Amino acid sequence: MTITGEMLIGARRHRGGDGAFHAVDPATGERLDPAFGGGGAAEVERACALAWQAFDAFRESGLDQRATFLETVAWNILDIGDELIARAMAESGLPRARLEGERGRTVGQLRLFAQTVREGSWLDARIDPALPDRTPLPRADLRQRHIALGPVAVFGASNFPLAFSVAGGDTASAFAAGCPVVVKAHPAHPGTSELVGRAIQAAVAACGLPEGMFSLLFGAGTAIGTALVADPRVKAVGFTGSRRGGLALMEVAAKRPEPVPVYAEMSSINPVFLMPAALAARAEALGAGFVASLTMGAGQFCTNPGILLGVEGPDLDRFVAAAVAALGGSAAATMLTPGIHAAYDAGVARLAGAAAVETLARGTACSGPNQARAAFFATTARTFLAEAGLQEEVFGAASLLIRCPDVAAMRVVAERLEGQLTATVQMDGADAAAVGALIPTLERKAGRILANGWPTGVEVCHAMVHGGPFPATSDSRSTSVGTLAIRRFLRPVCYQDLPADLLPESLRDGNPLGLWRRVDGVPGRE
């Protein structure tokens, strides 16, 4: 396929006239062809009008048709072949193996949502049959299902050009729910976005679905995204990115005449609690494991371990020594964009210059543009508690060790943390009681609690939660990874005494779709 630099609006290609921009290869600093035409209000209007036209038809598409569509998108992405990987490498600086893995994850995610759609539990079908003889009042026949919220605006993330971008988790779960999607491509990887967008566009046509259920918009600035979130036909927003960006979209959405939900995944420093017995047993292995997690992908993960907590003493010193050794030898790595690289350097300089923060180690020197050296800092619990700014995420391979006087202080620090995507405990058997006492705090603070692993690496499955209290996300009631993510784009509707032939198929007598349903509250396949 030739990358054209054109947006996709329904079934058409369209070159935007609102300023042109290029992708940049962060590894070389060079502009990549072609030029992409940015869109404006006219393109938002057209994409949203088409999405609205498509909405009623798409949300009532058959479960099998919708699942087949998701599977077709997956096949079409694979069919792009190596061009997709090569372009994503050039636009992101990420290595081949990582992007091939990410493609596998993206395709697997689409297929898992296809299974989820077919299985149909997400409809949460409920039937409370009429009780005509009940006294003092009869009960009507009441049936409930969930329907799609409406067109969804999805913002591609910089750090996962495939799995959290045009055909990523937000798009897949919104489609699964029956929502048309208008994607605002991340300007760092527009060529990757165009290729994947065309895979979706082709799948829409191949599956006989309404063209408006997918559009892909480009724009280098924030105006087009703001216009998209403000459009009255958009009924929900999915975003992964910075706290500033997420907060801006939340404000736009809250100020609409009709406010709409924003699912923004924003900021997390993913605390790791190094419990005493674990440190005593394997401080060196933990130090090496920590650095591997920290530096993977140049540290550009939402779940990167940005702070560590441990009790001062010889075991923690062994951990530090091992981590310093590993990190000191870690190669400088190309970051995703010049802007992200500059922000990383500024964040590291802020920590390095903070009072009572010690620089423990830096990675090896840079040998090219936009490369980042990993950074490992330490401070005391007392300093951390006194300086709220030390909680600010530094996106990239930077981490801060908080030396605590005892386990109780680790819990005090935990209570002062903002909301997180993850919280990790490194523990041995003898730590169980202390961890047990910590868990209620971690549950209140994080969406996922891990023992003896590292937070980077998010499994796409039924039990995953990639979410958490603010500012990790804007809505702790949800996850953006895993099958529960579909629930973000649904709302319940109740049908009272509707004639049988007007009921949606999912609620008809005899259960023609073979769904799990609740009849008088009891789950079953009746």
Place this chain on the structure above:
Amino acid sequence: MTITGEMLIGARRHRGGDGAFHAVDPATGERLDPAFGGGGAAEVERACALAWQAFDAFRESGLDQRATFLETVAWNILDIGDELIARAMAESGLPRARLEGERGRTVGQLRLFAQTVREGSWLDARIDPALPDRTPLPRADLRQRHIALGPVAVFGASNFPLAFSVAGGDTASAFAAGCPVVVKAHPAHPGTSELVGRAIQAAVAACGLPEGMFSLLFGAGTAIGTALVADPRVKAVGFTGSRRGGLALMEVAAKRPEPVPVYAEMSSINPVFLMPAALAARAEALGAGFVASLTMGAGQFCTNPGILLGVEGPDLDRFVAAAVAALGGSAAATMLTPGIHAAYDAGVARLAGAAAVETLARGTACSGPNQARAAFFATTARTFLAEAGLQEEVFGAASLLIRCPDVAAMRVVAERLEGQLTATVQMDGADAAAVGALIPTLERKAGRILANGWPTGVEVCHAMVHGGPFPATSDSRSTSVGTLAIRRFLRPVCYQDLPADLLPESLRDGNPLGLWRRVDGVPGRE
């Protein structure tokens, strides 16, 4: 019990010093004793501190203990006896039969949530077992459950002094989810609130639960409610009331350093579509049924039928004649408060004075203070579409008939409606195709679609949705009535490779609680 005028803060009674206020008997205009002491920042601080202290313990209380608590609240409310009904009558102007029914509904609701808690599906327990031999990467053991969001602020509604007030649906569902509750009592029925609050307080003590899980605050103005929603320990808000009040709370919640969800049920005019064949078959019965629904409880229902749509012609004229006759003979009825009565009169005057709006009928003249005469108006579809102000809810027994040139125009009007709690179709078999074409619009506009009933009367069951798109509610993804209401106060948490004895009981191997769970996505009792 003697009503004291004191707030309940945890296990204590406390007289507020921030101004005193009295309830007013709307039927006589007289002040009711005693004086209630309003609270301020200090009381909010104390109630929220106690709620926060109670949170971790209460959210991990056993399912049976929590269910027993809800049942104990129900018994304690019944044990108050006739004093509760008499006080609620005096404070609301509502008749005995209505309040006895409402008490039954409140008690039934608490018991239904007790059943729901015990059954445990709301935990949405999910287990994806480890796959240590998976390639290229093994899968960790991942388990998910839902936990309580945190302390919930509940605002009592004026129009249901029992069922949407201190121990109403918001409180019952928040308790069921494991959330402590701080209620801001509606100042129109403080005595009723105190009696019910003491029933809850006694149940907390009897069940050995932490005192902070319930407090009841008084205040005549909005300051105390604003302070409550702004408190950082409050993690969600339940509100039923005016659009202005709901929007104000949404703004406070959105501007917090940590925004929190607000479930505000605000404004709905509940359209009724009079389809041609139904009108032809039973125009007179529909006219009488409509007036009965409109005037019930002085029209003070969130689901009151505030607009009707029908095709101009002799059948609609028959409907109008029957409705005019019924409404013209309807007795004036005491409204809940002087303020609500004044707002009703102002709203009716606005409609009566609007250009191209015809007054079809008024109820009989008033014979006492705060009485309202029902009102029935008509206009054309063209006028309605041109005047956005005609959609504004007039809380009380006022309704506007929209005369449409044809069925297509009914659908055009439907598309222009704001979000609604309910949409009703009156239909016969010959209307099925037209109703089928209308349903996609109604699904997008309303939380509940009724055929051949009236929207007043909301069943408390599993399939109910008392919710809907903005401005019917602030969050269309939820319902405030029925067992699904528990979901508003929950968030998912994932546990990765946590040692077995640290897992919550709901997620342990062998399913010790006997819950419905998903293992690798498959529902069952494993």
